[in-house]
Amino acid sequence: MTTEHSGAFVQEAPIADVLRVGNTIYIAGQVAMLPNGDAHAPGDHIRQAEKIFEIMAELLAEEGASLQNVVKLTTYFSIPLNRQVSEEHWDVRRRAFGEHRPTSTGVQVAALFDDDYVIEIDGIAVIE
Structure with missing residues (x-):
């Protein structure tokens, strides 16, 4: 079992960015946090999703996996979730995942831990 930590916030929190158990990799909720702890593209769910998928790809690569x-x-x-927001998010996912289509749930929440972040994504990956 391995755990990885990144960013000042996570270094101090009792949270693992990634936890691998056997061939299953659990990715904790990721936000578009820059190495200095600031938010990437505050308030912009499209650019934040792009950054989150980059972060997730890096975390998975450290475990010998990929977004696939x-x-x-x-x-x-944490923004109103409607058809337009969903379709914009799906476009980002298509660019990140290509033809691969993981199962998915989207939820509107009252708030994330900081108002600059408007999207957080967690995931599960399986390697063989």
């Missing part, structure tokens, strides 16, 4: 191994995503939106 993701089997489940849960996306938390």
